Amino acid sequence: MQFSFTDEQDEFRRVLRRFLHDKSPPAEVRRLMETETGWEPGLWKELTQTLGLAGLHVPEEYGGQGFGFVELGIALEETGRVLLCAPYFASAVLATSAIMNAASHAQKLALLPGLAAGDSIATLAFAEPNGRWDSTGIELTATPAGGAFRLDGVKSFVLDGQRADLIVVAARSKGSTGDDGISFFTLAGDSPGLERRGLSTLDATRKLAHLEFSGARADLIGEPGGGAFALARTLDAAAIALASEMVGGAERVLETAVEYAKTRMQFGRPIGSFQAIKHKCAELVLEVEHAKSAAYAAASAAAENAEDLPALASLAKACASDAYLRAATDSIQIHGGVGFTWENDCHLYFKRAKSSEAFLGLPSEHRERFLQRSGI
Amino acid sequence: MQFSFTDEQDEFRRVLRRFLHDKSPPAEVRRLMETETGWEPGLWKELTQTLGLAGLHVPEEYGGQGFGFVELGIALEETGRVLLCAPYFASAVLATSAIMNAASHAQKLALLPGLAAGDSIATLAFAEPNGRWDSTGIELTATPAGGAFRLDGVKSFVLDGQRADLIVVAARSKGSTGDDGISFFTLAGDSPGLERRGLSTLDATRKLAHLEFSGARADLIGEPGGGAFALARTLDAAAIALASEMVGGAERVLETAVEYAKTRMQFGRPIGSFQAIKHKCAELVLEVEHAKSAAYAAASAAAENAEDLPALASLAKACASDAYLRAATDSIQIHGGVGFTWENDCHLYFKRAKSSEAFLGLPSEHRERFLQRSGI
Amino acid sequence: MSAITEEDVRSEAGAWLASHWSPELALSEWRRRLADSGWGCPSWPVEWHGRGLSLALGDVVQHEFNRVGALGIPQGPGPTLAGATLLEYASDEQKRRFLRPIITGEDTWCQLFSEPGSGSDLAGLTTRADLDDDGEFVVNGQKVWTTSAHHARYGMLLARSNWDVPKHRGITYFVIDMHQPGVVVRPLRQMNGHASFNEVFFTNARVSSANVIGGVGNGWAVALATLAHERRMNDVRRGAGPAATARGRVYDEYRAETASVMEPYKWYPQRAGRLDLVVERAQATGRDRDPVVRQAIAKLLILARTAEWTARRARAARLLGRPPGPEGSLGKLAASHIARACAEVHTLITGAAAMLARADAPLDGVIAEVLISVPAVSIAGGTDEIQRNIIGERVLGLPREPAEDVGKPFRDVPKNLAG
Amino acid sequence: MSAITEEDVRSEAGAWLASHWSPELALSEWRRRLADSGWGCPSWPVEWHGRGLSLALGDVVQHEFNRVGALGIPQGPGPTLAGATLLEYASDEQKRRFLRPIITGEDTWCQLFSEPGSGSDLAGLTTRADLDDDGEFVVNGQKVWTTSAHHARYGMLLARSNWDVPKHRGITYFVIDMHQPGVVVRPLRQMNGHASFNEVFFTNARVSSANVIGGVGNGWAVALATLAHERRMNDVRRGAGPAATARGRVYDEYRAETASVMEPYKWYPQRAGRLDLVVERAQATGRDRDPVVRQAIAKLLILARTAEWTARRARAARLLGRPPGPEGSLGKLAASHIARACAEVHTLITGAAAMLARADAPLDGVIAEVLISVPAVSIAGGTDEIQRNIIGERVLGLPREPAEDVGKPFRDVPKNLAG
Secondary structure: OOOOOOHHHHHHHHHHHHHHHHHOOHHHHHHHHOOOOOOOHHHHHHHHHHOOHHHOOOOHHHOOOOOOHHHHHHHHHHHHHHOOOOOHHHHHHHHHHHHHHHOOHHHHHHHHHHHHHOOOOEEEEOOOOOOOOOHHHOOOEEEEEOOEEEEEEEEEEEEOOOOOOEEEEEEEEOOOOOOOOEEEEEEEOOOOOEEEEEEOEOOOOOOEEEEEEEEEEEEEEOOOOEOHHHHHHHHHHHHHHHHHHHHHHHHHHHHHHHHHHHHOEEOOEEHHHOHHHHHHHHHHHHHHHHHHHHHHHHHHHHHOOOOOHHHHHHHHHHHHHHHHHHHHHHHHHHHHHHHHEOOOOHHHHHHHHHHHHHOOOOHHHHHHHHHHHOOO | OOOOOOHHHHHHHHHHHHHHHHHOOHHHHHHHHOOOOOOOHHHHHHHHHHOOHHHOOOOHHHOOOOOOHHHHHHHHHHHHHOOOOOOHHHHHHHHHHHHHHHOOHHHHHHHHHHHHHOOOOEEEEOOOOOOOOOHHHOOOEEEEEOOEEEEEEEEEEEEOOOOOOEEEEEEEEOOOOOOOOEEEEEEEOOOOOEEEEEEOEOOOOOOEEEEEEEEEEEEEEOOOOEOHHHHHHHHHHHHHHHHHHHHHHHHHHHHHHHHHHHHOEEOOEEHHHOHHHHHHHHHHHHHHHHHHHHHHHHHHHHHOOOOOHHHHHHHHHHHHHHHHHHHHHHHHHHHHHHHHEOOOOHHHHHHHHHHHHHOOOOHHHHHHHHHHHOOO | OOOOOHHHHHHHHHHHHHHHOOOOOOHHHHHHHHHHHOOOEOOOOHHHOEOOOOHHHHHHHHHHHHHHOOOOOOOOHHHHHHHHHHHHHOOHHHHHHHHHHHHHOOOOEEEEOOEOOEOOOHHHOOOEEEEOOOOEEEEEEEEEEEEOHHHOOEEEEEEEOOOOOOHHHOEEEEEEEOOOOOEEEEEEOEOOOOOOEEEEEEEEEEEEHHHEEOOOOOHHHHHHHHHHHHHHHHHHOOOOHHHHOOOOHHHHHHHHHHHHHHHHHOOHHHHOOOHHHHHHHHHHHOHHHOHHHHHHHHHHHHHHHHHHHHHHHHHHHHHOOOOOOHHHHHHHHHHHHHHHHHHHHHHHHHHHHHHEOHHHOHHHHHHHHHHHHHHHOOOOOOOHHHHHHHHHHHHOOOOOOOOOOOOOOHHHOOOOOOO | OOOOOHHHHHHHHHHHHHHHOOOOOOHHHHHHHHHHHOOOEOOOOHHHOEOOOOHHHHHHHHHHHHHHOOOOOOOOHHHHHHHHHHHHHOOHHHHHHHHHHHHHOOOOEEEEOOEOOEOOOHHHOOOEEEEOOOOEEEEEEEEEEEEOHHHOOEEEEEEEOOOOOOHHHOEEEEEEEOOOOOEEEEEEOEOOOOOOEEEEEEEEEEEEHHHEEOOOOOHHHHHHHHHHHHHHHHHHOOOOHHHHOOOOHHHHHHHHHHHHHHHHHOOHHHHOOOHHHHHHHHHHHOHHHOHHHHHHHHHHHHHHHHHHHHHHHHHHHHHOOOOOOHHHHHHHHHHHHHHHHHHHHHHHHHHHHHHEOHHHOHHHHHHHHHHHHHHHOOOOOOOHHHHHHHHHHHHOOOOOOOOOOOOOOHHHOOOOOOO
């Protein structure tokens, strides 16, 4: 396990932080979150073509940069810090991971270069209105139909699903249950038989869609019925990526609170000199540093494809969710009345934290999974 | 439900508080807790004969004072405040409640006057080494034998069981399970076939015994096999009584912490002027007052034999346990190093709180029962 | 004068209502009758539109009003805050000018206390009131968290009239006319999207010396009276009651008035956490079968019930005339814990759907609004930190912190830049 | 002088061990060899019983010692605290008198800092040292929480020699002879029944001016050095390692020495919560099947693992010579959370048996000892409150509170009555 970043990784972080600081300031986040699409094509182009961010962890043979999960974690920590509005998590994490885990070599060659280059934006549709975040929640069926498959059913909570060019879908064969009969499919976002509807979200920076499939035609990727492991792997990767994103946000929102506590005067002294505020901040440092450690450990396990990857993925998701929500909540409290206003940025982080708490499964669910995956 | 005490009840509390303040100071508690018996017969005589404490809630026809559960709750709150070392809970609460709930009129006439007068000290043996606090935990069997019964099995966690004159035993008929086949029996503490052994306890003020029954001869009280309801009622009464005792201790240990915080100087000012200490105390007030409300509400429900008595008994036990342990723990913290010494009284309350947390069932168990008993 | 009994009050009020109340009156006419007779504010003095009754007898009057469905004086900060404060501190001339239109509802009022730079530290306010050569005060500064400022006629304004004395001693309490060019009111949007409050900007706004309440430099004492009335108001804020559905002209007009006054508060139930929805949502979703969720629900229900009982113990003690125990000060802090626990439990119950809002979210967005409104409870009306100070100092008698900002001229106290 | 390499050190140490180390030596003889050669304290200066190596090269020497099973200098506060402090602040004459017997183990030391009246506020100490006409100091007062004072030869004593200057400036650091009539040592029993510490009473005890370390009135600076060494020592406290079972006269004598030094710490694993027992106890009792218990276990394991990783991140950064991040200061506070959570989980697992102790309780009383020892973790070595101050101020740079007690003569600072 890697307990410090290399100089190259630190430099990558510095470059990316500077870039995002310039290109994704709060005013831009606020502008984009009010749009229906939720991102700016120009910035996406820069992120993918200048920085190569979408292909960071994609092997070079598929058009990526060939880095590992530690670098991906750094990228997500930085995008999380600034609440970047871009289809990065949907396309580069969810869809790309699903394809890397499920697809054949030929399919990867066909699909990944476009995603890695940012030319095409994809997402993964796996959860359904039942809100379960594993294979047992999948009810949408895939039926063979003339060399391809027809998909019938409903997907929900699909990240950037309303605007993605390509949808990767996790579906099951009729009559199968649990891990059996799970396969992945791809289809274009504007395919006939697919209706997409944007959902109203608690966190305006996280766009979600409801997708209804009525015989939409889709192509199988990977082996038919053998997708359960790829799905589990993909969700583990997603959990670790989300944990990285969350600790970036948590660290930033804590910094904001500390900065405010140093300058805000009440009763003739900075509020940060009062123990009520100072000790709250101290506990937050502890919790946020612990969550960072969890995200780093999990990313490191993913990079090394370690045996405890599934356990650490759940550990990191649970730990980072709790830390982020607490940091964002306490930051509002430390800001007092102004922290509850729309014009202050606290609520953007708070809503992101609250939404991330539920995304991919609640902390309590991941704690249970952490124990099971640890053999306890 | 009664939300304030009557003038008579307040006066009763004042008299009792003054008495216990004089007769059960910390030095006396420390002396008695180091003895094997754990109480002082002279003080027991005063408590029962002068104050009539043991028969407080026993009807007058059975030699008691005929008061209700609210008065009993006040008595326990006050004994809890001073960590009174006496077989009060064992004899006046557990054994007396069991007899009142289970016995026939004639049996009550035979048994209660002696207990109410304090001439005889009884206890209730119901839990066993499995540590379950309801009828499912009862494995000890009662077998009819020549007009009486023979008891075989083991009881544990028996309060003041090593010294009690009379043991009330909850047992089951052979082959029965759950609520079926439960009956109550009485036998003398020095009966043949009964071996008693004092247990080492975390809290030296709470004496517990391990009782082994090998064909000990005992008398049935109440109907054979119909004791489950009486047992449940008795345990509800015990839970409420314990909650009352706990809130008395919690309030006192909080007072101690506040007194210390007002006088202890560090950095040139009383430590209670620091928000870290002040806010801890404020949260404790909230929690202790809530626990008092819970204990009062439950006692009031018991006094009125209200429908929600079982739910409120569990509510009060859970709530008072949490409040007491937190108050005692935080009191040690507020006292700092001296709070961890043997000579300071904090640990007496802490150990009482810790022991009370487990006694009659953990808070989490009672929370679950509270929901079930509330129809949720 | 012999003591007035409950029965006296009941029959007198009943008789007056029988001859004066009618659902078909215009609301303004009914309010005039209330002001003329004193039955609208029975505990106010006889010479100031009241009947000089005790608070307990006032409750008897209220009961008679409820019995026949008769309406009372307007809700909102006018009567409860401004009226009560003026009764205590205003001159007779001021009472003559201001009190009656408060009762009749002609004038609505707003409270101009909090500032961006002084939240918990209200006495650290920096809005300035400078006496000019004409004997008028010129007001400059900014207020915030003002409810209903956009339709208020008058504001209860705290401003600093002297910077050379310690903070509490340089404050003056004014009644300011909100309808003047130097006063600009802007809505303030909160994180849950509602805009229940206003910011109020003063740029050379003017207020006459005749509108100083309680004397120049004595504003802090007057403000404390207003704040005490505000806490009491929070204890008893109610909905429209039977008037919500009753028929008649007076009710229609009253509902319109109430809807306007109550508009800023419509998310308050969500802010408090919607405890009422917890069990039914858990059962509807089947989450009531998860032992982990059950523990969280049980903890929440126990907290809420014990808080309620604690408040009732405090009320019972007050009614018996006993010295108030610690229970009274605890409600606000308990409400904060309850709201936060509600949000946690609603999240546990809601799961993935907690990511959604409005029509796509459970109960048409009510749960989502809970999640993003609850953070206000531990801030508004005094933060949890301030409540813990109050409990520690006033209930437990713990010593105050050394003060950096009292005992020297306010001019020299470190403070936030005006903003 | 050319740079010494790891390989140089390894071979030199190896050669020396080959010719000087033997398990059959008397421990005192072995320690003499260590003191003569400098291999016992390789990072101390050559002129003071060391070899002047860097800390990293010192680790290489340690590694060579471990490889052949050779023992080191004594554990305990002598070498790590007193030795290190004396090296930094003592005069050559003092170093000559005190250092060598520390290394050989002839003299053991104790630390006389904390007082009943000054816990968190160490610099508020009131033990007095008054210079008498003979040029000796006369010491009166009381110290507490002293480990091993009953068999120590010397004490590192902080006492107030000047009451007319601010608190930090009137303190002097002494080496006091514990074997004198004016010094009385009493065991101090803790709530868990152990008596690991002492109270030390001074009644006209005497200490020569020649035993002042670092100058009269400069004791606070010297104390800070000792405290820094103490924190480092806490990072690396170890058991006896392979010496626990190895055979030979020197090992036997070492084990006896270690047992005596380590006796006060035997409940420390219980104080830390016995995390190691949680999962096996849960499985053994079947409580691992309760979802509520499982959540508590998972929270605890996650806390403990992330705390461990955080400490390793801090160490990795130090080894890379990077500026220390916030991770370093967090371990103590995390340990406190872990211990408390352990006690909660052990209670959940243990149920009714949590009422029992000693032989009647689970694991022969180990769990009971956890429950009544854990409260010490958040107090000993700096309370949680002090740790949060440190993190807030030193890590986050938040401003300090206004100080009531610095900048004026200590005589005038409100303080606890001597007790």
